[in-house]
Amino acid sequence: MTLVHATCSELPGGTAPDTVQLLPPGAFTARDGRGFRLDNPNGLIALFKADAVDKPVDYEHQEDDPARRGNGPVPAAGWIKSLFYDARSGLWAKVDWTARAREMIANREYPYLSPVFTHDANGRITRLMGASLVHRPALHLKALASEQEQPMPDTSTPFARIAKALGLPDDATEDAILAALGEKLATASEVTPDPAKFVPIEAVRELIAERGSALALNSEQQAQSRVSEAMREGYITPAMKDWAVALCRQDPDSFDRFIASSPPAFGHLFGPSGARSVAPEKRFSTSAQSAEEMAVCSQLGIDPAKLAKV
Template sequence: MTDTATRVIGIMSATSAGEEHWVQLAPLGQFQGKDGRGPYAIKDRKAAEAVINATLRHHGEADIVIDYDHQSDFGARPGVGGTAPAAGWITELEARHDGLWGRVEWTDAASSKLRTREYRYLSPVFTFDQATGAIAKVLRAGLTNNPNLHLKAVASTDMSKTNTDTLVELRSILGLTDVAGMDAVVEAVRALAAKAVNAYDPAKHVPIEALERVTAQLNGVNNAGLSAEAAEIAVNSAVSGGKLPPALRDWGIALCQSDKSAFDGFVTRTGGAMAHLFETRHRAASDTSIHTATGVEAEVASQLGLAVENMKA
């Protein structure tokens, strides 16, 4: 069967002759006219693609006409006469996530009528399965101001950039191909949004206030003391490196906690001599040579009141 005016489509006003717009011809799911006809249905996107294939087979090489007030059905009658001038031509069909869409090239007259809002809505004519209401193919469509299903009109007084221009620009920005449809644009935008959200890892970032506070503490370490734990680590390192005798470990920890720079200065000045004094020396049993004291050992022996020969290793 054939039915008309069961779906209202708001038409964006055209601004120039020959302008093209994408318009929705039918939604996905069930829909019904206010006069009770229906329900009709395009179950899903796969079903919409089937409608497109059937429509293209029906029309062959011809574009799909859009007339005024369904004059192709009510005005022009075979054997009777009457006219049904075209308002535009549907040159392309597309199945999208929200329904069946068509690209329309408007005539000069229709562009003017849309721009001045003489016409605002689009109503398709289609065949359908009488038992299930499933849409089979689109025959044509008509501009109308008396739709069977009321939806908010999509009207604009400023259309300096057409839908087609916007789609071309979005394809370029997103790096999509020239044939990418609006669904591909939507998916690309969603992917970018998800990437932006996932790019932030709280485990790898710290608040700027915390960073500034830690940096200030580190920069001031030479003029202030360390914590007990940090002081112990620093002193243990000096002891294990032979720069501080074990007997001075507690003193070193206390000094590090009160003035780290003073501890560093002490280790720098005395570390070499301390390492030499506490170096373990071994002499072979057959070695009977006399030990000769170094200058440092002689000075230490003098301070301790010992004879130099008692400084033997």
Template sequence: MKTLLALNTDLSALPSTEGQAPDWIELIPAGPTITGRDGRTWLFDELAQQLVLAAFTGRAIDMVIDWEHASEVAAPKGKPAPAAAWIDRLEIRSEALWGHVAWTPRAGEQVVAREYRFVSPVFDYDDTDRRILRMVSVGLTNKPNLVLTALNHEQPETHQLAIPQALAVVLGLDASATDDQAIAAATQLKAAATARNSEQPSLDKFVPRQDYDQAVSRATNAEQALATRKADEHKAVVDSEIDAALKAGKITPATADYHRAACSELAGLDRFREFVKAAPAVAEPSGLGAHKPDGTSTALNAEEKKVAQMMGISESDFIKARA
């Protein structure tokens, strides 16, 4: 299917009220064969008439009349395309297509003043049998193509709309590139991608996926083993420092877990060492290096006496609880 800026109607030859633009204009003359001044022909038979009317009804919106086909030429380039009028009805009269027009004030004045004498409809047609399929828009113009009431610019047969700007950027084309240029560029990109995908990868830059996954797995396992070993070594050092502080009476057994947690990081262990160096003895030496408590002693050391006092229990009850 192709789109054409096709037929031209002489507005001055149409019935109108004095001082007003015509309410009805002929868009496509009676067929079945429509011939333009430049020799091009199209088919507007009974089937074409039905297709055009059905397409307009199915569209359910008015069809625009603009100046010099701005909707088809200027709008795709981001330029203004204001409406000169709107067509709200289509009718077949004596095998010709007519449209009912509501003009804008400016366009109506231009038509009355004969500043614009012709209208040129844009339509889609079947490229095989050249049958007209649907109306697209209408443009005010002064360069008619068809005799009678059919308007159009004398120009190449198809009106090529610009491809979307985003697509042009991706393909490395200018925004005014044609469909054929876009297809050629896309085909070239596809061929280049296919060629790259078929190339044998260089082993000095790439490795098989299985080898890569195995290497990553080994590296991950090694990192985990190293982290575990470092954590175990650090824990052993912390336990040693905590035991030494207990033996020296610098900390109490009740706070041992707190200090152990604070030493979970290397910076915390360093701070604990500095604390132990500067701290006075707060408890009697634990004697943990000489013997292991069996929980059967009947005497309380100074720290235990303080704890019993703070808890409000007797020394004998504390000894029982400790056992």
């Protein structure tokens, strides 16, 4: 990794701004011709949060010059408290300036701010180390001025979009976002739904169960009725009833095909008996009684001519 001192941010007279631009978005070129890429701003922000310490803003990169650092105290001009990214303008920081630095910025004693970062061999920026107030810029960035336009926070990450939807500040932590989201969901679960638009799930389940029971009962009644009719017509016997009801209930088409392909072989079991099918007047002949009939009539004292009326 290579440590870079890059200067930017012209400082017109006025009050020192609390929000400053550190790096432009995407690929950019310094004034000395070096090329860099800010292709993972969220990674830089994550590393800054993981370090859990404010990054220093010094004067003329004294913190990064071993010779100057060894000659005595290196005063801070301010401290970077947080970072955020805007897709249109790049990486920004909120800075807590010292009183001395605010005065010098207001008096135009230090007109530029130079970020310090590490990068790999391809110019990809890997970590933000801090920044410095300088006299000569190396990057083309916006001036540090109280009247400069404040950027909009990045809303490209899921947490940033959720924070915005919940009305949280731009620098809200993930824990704060999750806590607010949990509270929002808990509150929503306590809201009574409009009965004109929503039906309780219990009522829907009960309705589905009742409909299923009604359909099952109707199917059972139809199966019993059709099997009873088939029995009366002689297509099946009583011993076949349970099987026929089960088949008709489960597959009515198969039951119909069975009836259509089977003759009513058992019809004689359910029709009137042979004796009753003969007309009464033909059961006995009044003119040709057998000898056996005459003998029975004689023993019982019955007139053979009256047998036809019995």
